[in-house]
Amino acid sequence: KRSFNGWMWDIHTGAIAGRPGEIFMAAIGFFLVVVIATGFLIWPFLIRRRKERQKLRFNKQSSVRWVRGLQN
Numbered sequence: 001k002r003s004f005n006g007w008m009w010d011i012h013t014g015a016i017a018g019r020p021g022e023i024f025m026a027a028i029g030f031f032l033v034v035v036i037a038t039g040f041l042i043w044p045f046l047i048r049r050r051k052e053r054q055k056l057r058f059n060k061q062s063s064v065r066w067v068r069g070l071q072n
Helices: 004-013 015-071
Strands: none
Touching: 004 015
16 A cells, blocks of 8 residues: 555656656756746846836826827
């Protein structure tokens, strides 16, 4: 008999499917690490881009308010 923890360990390590399962789990782990690393590398550029868009949006709204003021 196997315990619940034993089954979970086999699923976690990929041992339940033998060598292909281990390779598959290793590939998933590698993919996860790459995705996390690229996310941290891209984050500052996304923040800067969002701030630039907010500046442009704010300028647009203020100019639209000024034009509306002239129309009244």
